[in-house]
Amino acid sequence: MDDDHSILQKPLSQLIADQLKKKIWNKEIEFGERLLESDLAESFDVSRSTIREALKILEIEELVISKARKGTYVATFTEKDLDEIIELRTLIETTAFSKALPKIEACHFNALEKITKEMKIKAQAQDWKALFDLDVQFHRYVVDLCDNSRIIKIYDSLQVQIRTFLMHLDQYYSSFHSFYEEHQALLEALKTKDSSVVKEKVKNHIVYVEEKILGRKEVEDDKVIPNQK
């Protein structure tokens, strides 16, 4: 439907990769599904080489995995994957926030407050998608101040994976208002300029997201989460 035969400034393979990503996010392509190069080439009306490059891009983003001579498949997310992602995100984000702390100026607080206020509006409008975008924006804004490109890159990679996972959930378990309050609290924590306070709040926030958004209860030693449909 979206014809991209307009002026292409970006490589075609990149556009294809983006479209494929959207298709995965829109559940037009399921987890674990095999991505057949020839079929994709036909459906996108490009050559297989281009598809190949697009798949390599998605592989870098860890959205697909390809095994030699066995094809490439959309990455699957098990409970274990989710645990890993959350653990890593906690580690990376507490560090990034802590590192960003001394660099935060008034202007940054203003930007963050603007985002938070926008959240309040979208929460009242019950616009989940907008809220999610604002969420990403908020966290990414702070992480970006941490001055370590590798940490930022890892965060982005995690964000893509989280988004992919969220998009595949049938329903979200969060209340709109508490979502806004959470980020308000996060902002307040940042304003204390106290590293340990911030770290604690970030950790707390991620646990909150885990429990509320994903509908998980307390994390016990054994995983007792009925996730299968």
Added chain:
Amino acid sequence: MDDDHSILQKPLSQLIADQLKKKIWNKEIEFGERLLESDLAESFDVSRSTIREALKILEIEELVISKARKGTYVATFTEKDLDEIIELRTLIETTAFSKALPKIEACHFNALEKITKEMKIKAQAQDWKALFDLDVQFHRYVVDLCDNSRIIKIYDSLQVQIRTFLMHLDQYYSSFHSFYEEHQALLEALKTKDSSVVKEKVKNHIVYVEEKILGRKEVEDDKVIPNQK
């Protein structure tokens, strides 16, 4: 070694990628050098498509960076990059070690002790290359127990980058014996099974490596080992 007209079980592009990696490590290709697809294709006697795939593989490993329509270049390592890598390595490795702690059994300690003893031997033989391999082996062995594939993957990626950097140093500034002692101490720390002790020691160890191996601080009684080749 060089002629790959034997039975290839792996994709040609992967072999090329490996060879390119070696070339970078052997300083046959310098940092920041442009990798011209047509030249590489000719020198490896394969098609440009294959070279392209190989470069994409190296891009995933972050050994090269490619800008659209501007070519791909060998990644450069500035002081800032080194700082970033060390910071990230400290974060990842303290976490991984700490997570691995409860999973370490007697058999693991045996394996680690074996590695450490081997280090002592190689230290006496002043075999730097073997020592370096044992070093990687030691750390990777523990990290592997942390039960988070994403953390392991990040660690591997860092290791590749560190190796790339080290290979380009003209000389090392470490004493062989202290190198062995460091890992012995690391092993002792692990045996305490105390998370904070381990984290502290790992942090300390990485700083040690930074200062000694990379010569960021002057070291009094150590030899300077020329980096052959």
Added chain:
DNA sequence: TGTTTGTCGATTGTCGACAATGATTACCCT
């Protein structure tokens, strides 16, 4: 009947050629 082996189709890997784009040079106009 169960196992091995050979053949075939499907799919990925590799190739060389063409197209699009960026950089460089040569040229023209004032």
Added chain:
DNA sequence: AGGGTAATCATTGTCGACAATCGACAAACA
């Protein structure tokens, strides 16, 4: 002569075809 513009050249992006390999099915053998 200088600055801007058009021709050119080098290099990456894309293409369609061929080759190598894998998986499945069928045939031969015990």
